[in-house]
Amino acid sequence: MHFHIFGQGISQSLSPAIHNTAFAALGLPHHYDIRDCASLGDVEHLIIDNEFGGASVTMPHKLSVGHYCNETSDAAMKIGAINTLVARRDDTGVRTIYGDNTDWTCLYSIDVGYAPLASSQAPVGLVIGAGGAARAAVYALVHARMKQIYVWSRTVDGARKIAIDFRDMCSYGRSAPIGNHRGPRYYHQHYSRRSAAAISVR
Known part of the structure; x- marks a missing residue:
């Protein structure tokens, strides 16, 4: 083969x-x-x-x-x-x-392995980008029970699309420009987990 x-x-x-x-x-x-x-x-x-x-x-x-x-x-x-x-x-x-x-399972194992080392009672995840790997990362972080997830993208539309596509697993805040520098502006999309019962593989 x-x-x-x-x-x-x-x-x-x-x-x-x-x-x-x-x-x-x-x-x-x-x-x-x-x-x-x-x-x-x-x-x-x-x-x-x-x-x-x-x-x-x-x-x-x-x-x-x-x-x-x-x-x-x-x-x-x-x-x-x-x-x-x-x-x-x-x-x-x-x-x-x-x-x-299989991207998400690898990322999930890292998330779960790192979680016991985190001192915060409300772990936060950061995903940079809005492509295929970024989407897998958000999925992994949700399953790892991160309390908040931030997605940073070059465009607000990229971050917003992830928020919309994952709306049944997460609630989310508004997109906003980050920084005040010249050149490409980066945006974030803020997620907050709903109850644990709402987090499940569909």
């Missing part, structure tokens, strides 16, 4: 070395390589190929790769970003592409 990483500016990715070493150690006849692409249309032929086993997906394609998925995990659907594709076949041989988001 063929496995890949899809993204831009990924020539230095260590993923091929990691995966190919694991394949060799396990005696698996698979191969993993880098596919630097400006558009997912450039690699569509790989995804529909019967030898496609799966792919890692990174910037700038996490928000758009869902177009190629037949089904997605609950987390990926809620986050709105996918970083992992897996080709599956059911008992009848029908092939499907499954999309998942």
